[in-house]
Every structure is written in structure tokens, then in C-alpha cells.
Amino acid sequence: DSNTLAFYSYLFNIKGKKDLAWYLDECIEPKEKYKRVIFNFVNKYKPYNSLNVRRGDYLYIPNMKNVGKTQKDYLPIVKANWASTRKILIHTDEPDPKHFDEISDILIQNEISDEFDSAEKGLISMFIAMASEDFIGTHYSTFSAMIQRWRLREGKNEEVK
Numbered sequence: 001d002s003n004t005l006a007f008y009s010y011l012f013n014i015k016g017k018k019d020l021a022w023y024l025d026e027c028i029e030p031k032e033k034y035k036r037v038i039f040n041f042v043n044k045y046k047p048y049n050s051l052n053v054r055r056g057d058y059l060y061i062p063n064m065k066n067v068g069k070t071q072k073d074y075l076p077i078v079k080a081n082w083a084s085t086r087k088i089l090i091h092t093d094e095p096d097p098k099h100f101d102e103i104s105d106i107l108i109q110n111e112i113s114d115e116f117d118s119a120e121k122g123l124i125s126m127f128i129a130m131a132s133e134d135f136i137g138t139h140y141s142t143f144s145a146m147i148q149r150w151r152l153r154e155g156k157n158e159e160v161k
Contacts, residue, residue: 022153030123037112038127048087050132051078051103054141056093066138071102078103081136089132091125091143130156 030038053074058066078088088104097107108125116124122143129135129147135156137144 025150025153030127034120034124034127037116037124038131041108041111041124041128042131045087045089045106046131047133048089049082049084049134050089050091050129050136050147052091052129052135052137052141052144052147053100054093054138054143055099071100074100074103077136082134086133089128091129130154 029035051074053069055066055069058064082088087106090100090104090107092100092107092109094100094107097105097110100107108128109121112121112124126143126147130150135147135151137148
């Protein structure tokens, strides 16, 4: 339902909210059935980089810049930040795999078994992205922000790209 508590909730708009958010991150972890899947993906692809491109609802929100974006818009960002030849895992809600075919053919949501629903696939995808060597996310995406926050806490990214 719509009664969710997002990490940017006003409920935690108190002194020390960053410490509280980090404490919650440290205390909450995925169930074993998800951990096994995450572990298998991380070991299958490592070393890898992760790219999160939020498309879904951005395609239907008026005046959003993402509506007309194509992989030609993403390619310069990827090339400018990732000179290595590491595999690139795409984390997205874009249903068309051809949208990224010049960047990578590894769309994580298509790789995760259909035994999991979309929320479970999102959770698994998030932890796979957290474990990547490097990460580029979508501005204003809660999914990207959660990954970035975890990576900063773990010392995985020194800067926000």
C-alpha cells in the first residue's frame, strides 16, 4: 500500500538523523534466500560496475528530462567515468533491453529469476549494485540514493558522480 516509510521521511528529521539511518542500515539485512542470490550474482560478474537508470514513472511525469533520453546520452557519462573494461550491470525499470544494448547486455532485472516479484527483484538488484566496484545512479532516484548512501558509509565511493 502507500503507507511506506522512505529514508527521507520527516519522521527522522531530527538531530542525528544520519546516525540513525546508518544504524538502521547496519541492523537490517536481507533474508537468506535473497543473500544466496545476491552472492551468486556478485561472484558471477565480479569485478563489475553498476549503472542505475530510472525510467519507469519518469516517462509519465510531465516535464521530466529522462523522457527523451537514449543510450547515446548515457554513453559519454559511462565513458568519462569508467575507462576500464569491467562488465557493466544495468539496474533499471526500463523494460526494453535494446535501450542499453550499446552499453551492456546485462540487465539485472531480466537476469533475476521470475520466482521473485518486482519488489524482491529491486532489493536483490540494489544489493548487487552496492557490491559493485563503481556506481553511477540517476539524480533524484531514491533507489540510487540508497545505494550511494550505503557505498559512502562503506567507503566504496569517495565522490558522488
